[in-house]
Amino acid sequence: MFEFGRELRRIFRNQGRMDADPSLYELLNLQMLIAQGRELDIEGGRVSTKNRFSPYLEASQVWREYARRTGDPVALRRAATAAENAGKEARNTVDAAIAALEQAQTCILSYDLFETAELLPSAEDLLAGGRAAIQDDEALRARFNRVESQLAARLAVKQGISEDLELAMLAMSHIDRAVERADKRVQRSHSNADKIEAAQARFERGDLLMMVGLDRCDSTLMLAVIKDFQALKDRLDAAYEPVTYSRVLLRLAMAHVWKGEIEGRPEVISEGIALLSSDDEPVDFEHSPLDWVAHKQALAMGLQALGELTLSEEVYEKAMQIYDLALKRPLQKGLALRGQLINNRAGCLAKHAEIKGDMRTLDKAEADFKAELRVCKPDADPVGWAILQTNLARLYVARGDISGFMMERTEAAYALEAAVEIFEEQGVKSLARAAKVQLDRVREKA
16 A cells, blocks of 8 residues: 555654554555564664654554564564663653553563463553553553553453453453543544554453353343444444454454354354455455454354354364364464464364264264374474364263263373373463363263
């Protein structure tokens, strides 16, 4: 859309420097983001640059956007370094608070991408220190509120929402306040940047509501998310906010899928599938790889849910094709999204065999998993190997349920114990918890 160079600098330039605007970042492809980030790094490090804070701060924002779209750990490190440099070049307490906010957002993104839970306390400290300096700056206070709500939501999920909703309710109060403030900013400014920040605040609310709704099998929460994101979708323009629009569409579709799954209504699931099946995708793989993969995973999950309700072989096969299509794309090995994708694909294969309930299908699924295990080496891809082991054990449990006697109990327990150990070593807490549940199920059959 833009030719990077003189014209791009003219569009971005504001009083002699590049002005940060996340709404414009969405229009830049990955190559343009890299060029922009490098140029800002150079500008910040140049001896002749009088104000180094601004280019370093924007460099951090650009590299963070690149990391969010690609999962590139190098870009994450560059974002963190640039934010730290901005903090060192802060001219006053407000600048220091803005730099701390940027560092906190980079910590949270690292957790989202790689489940680096040890960075969440760092984000908490940065936000606490920065908030003390923002004084009466309403716009900055609103941004702090939004990022604090992000952190609160992640801490609640990390703690677990199955038994105690206290942290989730606390997070929701933060999120509601962030949404309210962000909406007021949009009403006053009508700017695309504020519109995107308001959408991001709603992402937090929708994600948490859907998680609680799934845990409680409460379709009314899914309906609330559908209404909110349908209204948000109608306010966005896919041509000018393609990445944000893509993320809204994903959540709207998954809310339909999970509502249909809870209520046992295939037609509601089909609505979600239709939202993700358009030939006119908001973003392609080259523009935002992780968003593209997340869309394919959501489509496969929708098809899998539909297959479970309708017992359709054809729908299950289509779901497996979509999972395979997404896994063909190169993804960083430590990415949480990659682990989810491998796990969901394996779960789809295992669930299909369970639903059919015949030994022939289970034997075929077992052979497929073992073939993949022969290729997947635990040293090279420990998480992928552990996921395959977990789902192989799931097949053994299903076979035991059908036959009334679990012959592979020892093999299943060994596989799950090894998987739990690897998940915990790699910091993949969600998969570790799921594997422990399966291990308890195996031990109960002893």
